[in-house]
Amino acid sequence: MKLYIAGPLFTPYHRAFHQENVKRLRQAGHECFVPQEQEHNAHESKSVPEQVFQVDLAGVQWANALVALLDGPDVSSGTACEMGIFYELAQHDPTKIGLLGILTDERPRRRDSSNVGESINFFTLGCMLKAGAVYPSVEGVIEHLARWEKEVAQKVAQAVAEGAPETLV
Amino acid sequence: MKIVFTGISAVPYAREYLSNAAATLRQRGHQVFVPHEGSWEPPEEPAAANRFDFEATYQALREADLLLAILDEYTVDDAVAAQIGAFHALAREGERPRRIMGLLHDTRVAGWSWAGGDRALNPQIRESIHEFGAVYPNFYAALAALETKGAPA
Numbered sequence: 299m300k301l302y303i304a305g306p307l308f309t310p311y312h313r314a315f316h317q318e319n320v321k322r323l324r325q326a327g328h329e330c331f332v333p334q335e336q337e338h339n340a341h342e343s344k345s346v347p348e349q350v351f352q353v354d355l356a357g358v359q360w361a362n363a364l365v366a367l368l369d370g371p372d373v374s375s376g377t378a379c380e381m382g383i384f385y386e387l388a389q390h391d392p393t394k395i396g397l398l399g400i401l402t403d404e405r406p407r408r409r410d411s412s413n414v415g416e417s418i419n420f421f422t423l424g425c426m427l428k429a430g431a432v433y434p435s436v437e438g439v440i441e442h443l444a445r446w447e448k449e450v451a452q453k454v455a456q457a458v459a460e461g462a463p464e465t466l467v
Numbered sequence: 468m469k470i471v472f473t474g475i476s477a478v479p480y481a482r483e484y485l486s487n488a489a490a491t492l493r494q495r496g497h498q499v500f501v502p503h504e505g506s507w508e509p510p511e512e513p514a515a516a517n518r519f520d521f522e523a524t525y526q527a528l529r530e531a532d533l534l535l536a537i538l539d540e541y542t543v544d545d546a547v548a549a550q551i552g553a554f555h556a557l558a559r560e561g562e563r564p565r566r567i568m569g570l571l572h573d574t575r576v577a578g579w580s581w582a583g584g585d586r587a588l589n590p591q592i593r594e595s596i597h598e599f600g601a602v603y604p605n606f607y608a609a610l611a612a613l614e615t616k617g618a619p620a
Binding site: 308309310311312314315369370371402403404405 | 479480539540542572
């Protein structure tokens with residue numbers, strides 16, 4: 299599956315965490331668009347915001363699913379924006395399967411006193427839960443992606459069995 | 468030198484970064500207290516859990532010669548800010564010489580390649596650090612400064 303990897307990438311430890319997760323996702327057979335691997339996010343970059351937006355937007359448009367790191371005192375604004383774009387694209391594009399989150403941060407968990415999900419902004423969390431799920435590590439994401447792949451394969455097989463040409467499904 | 472090394476402890480990969488850097492300081496002969504480790508001696512798996520203890524951390528601040536603080540995020544982590552405040556008071560009011568060093572990696576605050584330096588930091592935090600030290604773009608720059616300047620003046 300083609301994945302867009304969203305999340306804060308502003309410190310060495312953010313970037314190391316993404317790198318480790320992406321390694322696991324690629325080992326599981328997924329293709330990953332990783333913003334920190336793009337030239338505009340390299341150190342010494344002279345890119346302007348419009349370039350960053352254009353390159354990363356192309357990545358969101360390319361992907362079948364979006365995997366977002368939700369850590370931080372609040373979800374990173376770039377991540378939330380990418381989630382919103384992907385969610386809307388998915389309303390009209392059947393190749394877009396869904397969104398999956400990774401949340402390791404203790405701060406939002408401490409705020410979730412009644413376990414109803416007020417730990418993260420409701421709109422942002424709602425966007426994620428309507429089209430996917432949130433996990434404490436990349437392992438849950440990999441398992442969920444495997445379920446999605448199986449579901450997609452079953453739908454394709456069913457459509458072919460019902461007479462649809464394989465090239466159209 | 469006795470060093471309290473603090474930073475964001477709410478996520479495992481930030482704890483891992485702190486504990487790995489603390490290990491480097493320990494290898495160079497320093498005694499290091501990391502709040503999420505909860506003691507001067509690192510636990511077996513330093514980043515696996517957050518073992519923060521308020522009294523142990525405050526006692527460590529009282530004993531330390533140097534506070535090394537990671538200042539990342541749009542605003543400095545509230546625990547880190549409180550620790551800087553407490554240590555600044557100890558440095559001002561106490562008779563022992565103490566230093567404060569900051570590490571600022573966050574590209575949202577410092578810019579790519581540290582083009583903005585530390586000027587976007589909250590002024591209260593920034594001045595508290597500048598009175599007893601400086602802010603550095605990464606751990607190795609701070610380590611070089613530490614080894615050049617040695618013990619507190």
